[in-house]
Amino acid sequence: MKRFEFIQPTSLDEALAAWEPGAAWLGGGTNLVDLMKTGAMQPVKVIDITRLPGLAEIETLAEGGVRIGALVRNSDLANDADIASRFPMVSEALLAGASGQLRNAATVGGNLMQRTRCAYFQDPQAACNRRDPGAGCDAREAGAGQAVLGWSEICIATNPSDFCVPLAALDAIVEVRGPDGAREIPMAEFHLLPGDTPERETALSPGELIVALRLPPEAEGFAANARYLKVRDRTSYAFAMTSAAAALRIENGRIAEARLALGAVAATPWRVTEAEALLAGQTPDAALFARAAEAALAGATPSGDNAWKIDLARRTAIRALEMAAAGTPAQMPALPASPFGSTAGDLAHA
Amino acid sequence: MSPSISLTLNGAKRDVALDDPRVTLLDLLRERLALPGTKKGCDRGQCGACTVLVNGRRVNSCLTLAATLDGAEITTIEGLAAGDDLHPVQAAFIENDAFQCGYCTPGQIMSAVGLIAEDRAGEDLERIREGMSGNICRCAAYHGITLAVRQATRGSAGIKKDDAA
Structure with missing residues (x-):
C-alpha cells in the first residue's frame, strides 16, 4: 500500500476544506482499503469522514419518504423495521450483498461509490482504461461477467452494487455537499456510462461528498409488491451475475404503475422505463412479464463471451416480476433475494 | 496529525502509538500487540478469518484501518474465555x-x-x-x-x- 496522509475531521466544513486532488473519503473502508492494498487506488490523503456529526441518521420526512444519512451502515439500514416495511426491496438488496461483517462496516454513501469488481481493474498489472485512461482493456477477451448494456469499446465493466438497483427503480435522490455548496443528483444521473471516459464514474465533481440520499414519497406506494432477486455463483456472499429490482403498484387486479431496474449488466444500475410503460395498465401474467423482460434487454449485446448473460438477465427480470406480483413476504426470507427457498438436506432434520 | 489511538482491548485500556496510518486492525493485533489469535486469511475481506468485534459488532479487521479506531472497544478471540471457562x-x-x-x-x-x-x-x-x-x-x-x-x-x-x- 502506498503511503498517505491520514486525517480525521470532526465537522463537514473541515472535511470539505481538507480535500485536495488525489484525496479519498473513507467511510467503512470495505472497498477503498481493499483497492489500496491491490494498488488499484493510491490516494495521497485519506479523509476519514466517520466522525462527522449528523450523517448517520434515518429520518422519516414530513412530506413522506425518508432521508438516509451517508454514514448509516448497511446493516443498520437493512434491519431498520420502518425501512423494511416501507421500502422492502431496499432491505432485501442490502441483505443480499456481502456478509454480516462487511454490512456492519459498509456505508450508504460508500455503496454508491463502489468501484467495479472487474478483476482487470483491481489488478494494477493488467491494462485497464478505467483505472489508467488510454492503457487498454485486458477484460475484452477474458471477462465472462462483463456488461451487456451500455458498454463501450474501451470499457465493459459493470457496477457491482445491489443497493443501487432498487434505488434506481425508486427514483432516489443523492444529496451532495462540495466546495460550491449543496446540490441534489437524481439517481438516474448519478452513475455514468463509460463512453470515452470510463474513469469518470459518477456525476460528482472533485471535492464533492455524498451527505445523504432520499427516497421520495411515491416510492412507498410499491411496498406490497416489491422484490429484489440476485443470481450468483453461490447462494450467499457473492456478487451478482445478474439481478433485478421489481416493484408493482397493483389496483383492482391491474398494474397501476411498475418499476424495474437490472443490476450487474452495465456500468450503472439499469432502469428500464420501456418495460415499465409496457407493464402499466395491464393484468399481471406470465406472458406480460416475458414481453416486459424482452423489452428490458432489447438493446443488449455481448461484450465478449457473455451472450449467456443476456438470457440470464431476461429470466431474472421475469422471475423478479413474478415474485413481486406474488406479494412482498411478511418476513424477510432466510435467503434474501435468492431464487432458492429452503433447501432440503440433512441439516434440515438435524 | 499523529495517529495515536486509545483502545479498550479485551477489557483493558491500551494506548497505541501508530507510526504509519496504513496499519490495519488485523496487523496491529497480530504484529504489534502480540495477539495472533485473529487470523490473516485472504487479507481482502473475502474469507472472514480476521473477524473481531468492534464496539460489539463483528467486522473484518483486515479492512479496518487502526487509525480510525480511537476510543473503540475491541474484542478478539483471546478476550472471550473467562480464565479456564470457555465462552x-x-x-x-x-x-x-x-x-x-x-x-x-x-x-x-x-x-x-x-x-x-x-x-x-x-x-x-x-x-x-x-x-x-x-x-x-x-x-x-x-x-x-x-x-x-x-x-x-x-x-x-x-x-x-x-x-x-
Missing part, C-alpha cells in the same frame, strides 16, 4: 466438532458471537448459514459450525431469560 460459543464449537484444521475457527467464533448478539437468525438453520456466510472454511466443517451456532444461540436465550428473571 459458550467456544464450548459449542468443541462439542459439535465444528472445525478440522482450526485456522478459520477464531473468525468463525467471533462471527458467531456477533451473529447471536444481532439476534436475527435465531435457531433457524438456514438463517444461521446465511448469517455465517462471511466466514469461509476450507475444511468445509460447515455442518458442525451451523449446529454449534444453533446450540450457542439456545444457550444464550437461556442466559437472557435468567438475566431478565
Whole structure:
C-alpha cells in the first residue's frame, strides 16, 4: 500500500476544506482499503469522514419518504423495521450483498461509490482504461461477467452494487455537499456510462461528498409488491451475475404503475422505463412479464463471451416480476433475494 | 496529525502509538500487540478469518484501518474465555466438532458471537448459514459450525431469560 496522509475531521466544513486532488473519503473502508492494498487506488490523503456529526441518521420526512444519512451502515439500514416495511426491496438488496461483517462496516454513501469488481481493474498489472485512461482493456477477451448494456469499446465493466438497483427503480435522490455548496443528483444521473471516459464514474465533481440520499414519497406506494432477486455463483456472499429490482403498484387486479431496474449488466444500475410503460395498465401474467423482460434487454449485446448473460438477465427480470406480483413476504426470507427457498438436506432434520 | 489511538482491548485500556496510518486492525493485533489469535486469511475481506468485534459488532479487521479506531472497544478471540471457562460459543464449537484444521475457527467464533448478539437468525438453520456466510472454511466443517451456532444461540436465550428473571 502506498503511503498517505491520514486525517480525521470532526465537522463537514473541515472535511470539505481538507480535500485536495488525489484525496479519498473513507467511510467503512470495505472497498477503498481493499483497492489500496491491490494498488488499484493510491490516494495521497485519506479523509476519514466517520466522525462527522449528523450523517448517520434515518429520518422519516414530513412530506413522506425518508432521508438516509451517508454514514448509516448497511446493516443498520437493512434491519431498520420502518425501512423494511416501507421500502422492502431496499432491505432485501442490502441483505443480499456481502456478509454480516462487511454490512456492519459498509456505508450508504460508500455503496454508491463502489468501484467495479472487474478483476482487470483491481489488478494494477493488467491494462485497464478505467483505472489508467488510454492503457487498454485486458477484460475484452477474458471477462465472462462483463456488461451487456451500455458498454463501450474501451470499457465493459459493470457496477457491482445491489443497493443501487432498487434505488434506481425508486427514483432516489443523492444529496451532495462540495466546495460550491449543496446540490441534489437524481439517481438516474448519478452513475455514468463509460463512453470515452470510463474513469469518470459518477456525476460528482472533485471535492464533492455524498451527505445523504432520499427516497421520495411515491416510492412507498410499491411496498406490497416489491422484490429484489440476485443470481450468483453461490447462494450467499457473492456478487451478482445478474439481478433485478421489481416493484408493482397493483389496483383492482391491474398494474397501476411498475418499476424495474437490472443490476450487474452495465456500468450503472439499469432502469428500464420501456418495460415499465409496457407493464402499466395491464393484468399481471406470465406472458406480460416475458414481453416486459424482452423489452428490458432489447438493446443488449455481448461484450465478449457473455451472450449467456443476456438470457440470464431476461429470466431474472421475469422471475423478479413474478415474485413481486406474488406479494412482498411478511418476513424477510432466510435467503434474501435468492431464487432458492429452503433447501432440503440433512441439516434440515438435524 | 499523529495517529495515536486509545483502545479498550479485551477489557483493558491500551494506548497505541501508530507510526504509519496504513496499519490495519488485523496487523496491529497480530504484529504489534502480540495477539495472533485473529487470523490473516485472504487479507481482502473475502474469507472472514480476521473477524473481531468492534464496539460489539463483528467486522473484518483486515479492512479496518487502526487509525480510525480511537476510543473503540475491541474484542478478539483471546478476550472471550473467562480464565479456564470457555465462552459458550467456544464450548459449542468443541462439542459439535465444528472445525478440522482450526485456522478459520477464531473468525468463525467471533462471527458467531456477533451473529447471536444481532439476534436475527435465531435457531433457524438456514438463517444461521446465511448469517455465517462471511466466514469461509476450507475444511468445509460447515455442518458442525451451523449446529454449534444453533446450540450457542439456545444457550444464550437461556442466559437472557435468567438475566431478565
